[in-house]
Amino acid sequence: xxxxxxxxxxxxxxxIRCHIIRMVGExxxxxxxxxxxxxEILTALYFREMRVKPEDPTWPExxxxxxxxxxxxxxxxxxxxxRGFFPVEELKTFRRINSRLQGHPDMRKVPGVEMSTGSLGQxxxxxxxxxxxxxxxxxxxxVYALLGDGEIQEGQVWEAAMAAAHYRLDNLVAFLDHNGLxxxxxxxxxxSPEPVEEKWRAFGWHVLRIDGHDYGAIFAALAxxxxxKGRPTMIIADTVKGKGVSFMENDPFWHGSPPTRExxxxxxxxxxxxx
Amino acid sequence: MAEKIATRExxxxxxxxxxxxxxxxxxxxxxxxxxxxxxxxxxxxxxRFFNMGIAEQNMIGTAAGLAAAGKIPFASxxxxxxxxxxxxxxxxxxxxxxLNVKIAASHAGLxxxxxxxxxxxxxxxxxxxxxxxMTVIVPADAVETEAAVxxxxxxxxxxxxxxxxxxxxxxxxxxxxxxxxxxxxxxxxGKDATVIACGIxxxxxxxxxxxxxxxxxxxxxxxxxxxxxxxxxxxxxxAEETGAVVTAEEHSIIGGLGSAVAEVLVETCxxxxxxVGVRDVFGESGTPAExxxxxxxxxxxxxxxxxxxxxxx
Numbered sequence: 343x344x345x346x347x348x349x350x351x352x353x354x355x356x357x358i359r360c361h362i363i364r365m366v367g368e369x370x371x372x373x374x375x376x377x378x379x380x381x382e383i384l385t386a387l388y389f390r391e392m393r394v395k396p397e398d399p400t401w402p403e404x405x406x407x408x409x410x411x412x413x414x415x416x417x418x419x420x421x422x423x424x425r426g427f428f429p430v431e432e433l434k435t436f437r438r439i440n441s442r443l444q445g446h447p448d449m450r451k452v453p454g455v456e457m458s459t460g461s462l463g464q465x466x467x468x469x470x471x472x473x474x475x476x477x478x479x480x481x482x483x484x485v486y487a488l489l490g491d492g493e494i495q496e497g498q499v500w501e502a503a504m505a506a507a508h509y510r511l512d513n514l515v516a517f518l519d520h521n522g523l524x525x526x527x528x529x530x531x532x533x534s535p536e537p538v539e540e541k542w543r544a545f546g547w548h549v550l551r552i553d554g555h556d557y558g559a560i561f562a563a564l565a566x567x568x569x570x571k572g573r574p575t576m577i578i579a580d581t582v583k584g585k586g587v588s589f590m591e592n593d594p595f596w597h598g599s600p601p602t603r604e605x606x607x608x609x610x611x612x613x614x615x616x617x
Numbered sequence: 618m619a620e621k622i623a624t625r626e627x628x629x630x631x632x633x634x635x636x637x638x639x640x641x642x643x644x645x646x647x648x649x650x651x652x653x654x655x656x657x658x659x660x661x662x663x664x665r666f667f668n669m670g671i672a673e674q675n676m677i678g679t680a681a682g683l684a685a686a687g688k689i690p691f692a693s694x695x696x697x698x699x700x701x702x703x704x705x706x707x708x709x710x711x712x713x714x715x716l717n718v719k720i721a722a723s724h725a726g727l728x729x730x731x732x733x734x735x736x737x738x739x740x741x742x743x744x745x746x747x748x749x750x751m752t753v754i755v756p757a758d759a760v761e762t763e764a765a766v767x768x769x770x771x772x773x774x775x776x777x778x779x780x781x782x783x784x785x786x787x788x789x790x791x792x793x794x795x796x797x798x799x800x801x802x803x804x805x806x807g808k809d810a811t812v813i814a815c816g817i818x819x820x821x822x823x824x825x826x827x828x829x830x831x832x833x834x835x836x837x838x839x840x841x842x843x844x845x846x847x848x849x850x851x852x853x854x855x856a857e858e859t860g861a862v863v864t865a866e867e868h869s870i871i872g873g874l875g876s877a878v879a880e881v882l883v884e885t886c887x888x889x890x891x892x893v894g895v896r897d898v899f900g901e902s903g904t905p906a907e908x909x910x911x912x913x914x915x916x917x918x919x920x921x922x923x924x925x926x927x928x929x930x
Contacts (some may be wrong), residue, residue, distance in 0.1 A: 458714040467675045471682020501675035
């Protein structure tokens with residue numbers, strides 16, 4: 343794949359946001375808010391950072407990405423389709439009976455999905471296992487993970503955080519989609535995981551904090567992660583839940599609620615497209 | 618008296634043997650490697666052994682990741698933790714994606730002994746057999762354990778291997794033993810009733826059958842080492858040919874071997890049936906022998922169940 347310019351990525355991100363709105367809107371079901379907040383992170387990974395072959399999705403040398411916050415499946419599917427893992431047309435089947443595109447990702451159904459996720463808190467452990475396997479096999483592939491900031495309320499995340507540092511997994515990079523909201527409201531009101539930087543640092547990780555919608559910042563962080571030896575890197579990405587759709591931004595209602603037909607049209611118009 | 622070896626001991630030795638044959642085998646433990654006997658593998662192959670600390674949920678998830686990257690992980694802890702504490706990780710990170718993880722859980726059942734009820738898994742077979750894609754194996758002795766470990770490694774998918782703490786009689790001769798997943802083994806022929814047993818209760822059932830023979834009752838003993846997929850044909854034959862069935866397991870009578878056999882019986886050939894097992898109560902501290910006696914898991918109890926089921930014919 344040719345090197346994508348930031349301009350290309352911005353356009354890619356816009357298209358992916360439109361897919362997300364259409365998928366959730368047409369299915370009348372799904373999670374738009376936390377999909378929209380991590381669009382820049384996933385486009386940066388799949389269109390520039392990661393070594394993948396869409397025509398050979400199980401290529402042993404490929405980099406792996408684990409969507410720990412599996413409810414952001416519309417985002418992952420849209421990115422995989424745009425990257426060529428399966429036809430964009432198939433996005434229409436999201437959450438429908440007999441579809442490969444399950445409500446939460448199923449690795450046995452969808453090319454490019456590395457792990458079946460959805461139950462929060464389990465993905466980072468799996469990423470650790472893949473990172474350990476790379477080391478055992480002497481392969482240089484890297485493992486990426488995306489966690490939600492509500493998700494890190496799950497205890498297993500911290501078991502995994504401890505283990506990744508213990509085993510010095512410097513081939514592992516995790517992003518925290520720090521949008522500050524979960525279904526029931528603001529994370530600091532429901533069950534505050536703050537201060538997140540200090541927590542991950544105390545668990546032995548190299549911690550970076552960036553604007554999660556700024557490609558320059560994302561690439562700089564990923565470059566620093568590659569240079570970091572002896573420990574895993576956590577990139578805390580401050581993001582806006584519902585980013586790109588004015589009425590969805592910073593409102594927990596849009597965590598798991600689909601837009602109506604009118605809302606869908608309004609959202610797509612804001613993103614520069616018709617229904 | 619036959620030689621006695623704990624199935625967990627046999628597991629440790631088998632794992633080391635398997636590790637020599639197959640470089641893809643890796644082992645995880647949660648701070649219990651000396652008890653689960655994965656320490657044997659750890660000594661032989663330190664690079665392929667991962668102590669995950671007291672964190673079973675992460676252990677299962679890490680095993681899933683290793684499997685997704687082509688490894689054959691054996692994850693071990695006590696049964697109560699491996700499939701109790703980490704149940705949802707087993708379900709969602711291993712069984713649902715059909716990953717090649719072997720959950721080898723030791724210290725199952727009441728014979729954990731003195732540690733008491735908190736550590737005695739009596740519902741693990743029920744939990745594991747309810748999960749789609751899971752194979753459930755309960756070896757009866759050391760010879761069968763080694764064969765089951767080797768067979769589990771050949772299966773491309775999740776396997777639950779249930780192991781025990783105490784030394785149990787060796788029933789089989791290594792040279793003549795043939796293990797096939799899902800194929801029950803008839804250890805003793807009989808025509809009046811059949812005892813279908815698993816794990817530690819297989820040798821107990823054999824003892825009961827010998828006692829009953831002296832009373833003139835001819836009892837078939839079947840070792841149902843694979844609870845899932847269950848050998849339905851062996852169950853149906855037992856019912857048709859002997860007309861009465863007793864199940865015997867070191868597990869709750871709810872959801873385990875007894876339930877699995879009952880399901881097949883009512884669907885194929887309903888005959889009188891009795892279940893020997895823990896009767897919907899928690900265990901307690903005591904020696905394994907004391908616990909087996911108090912909770913109704915001795916040859917005397919199995920024999921009594923057989924007499925009862927024969928009277929109901």
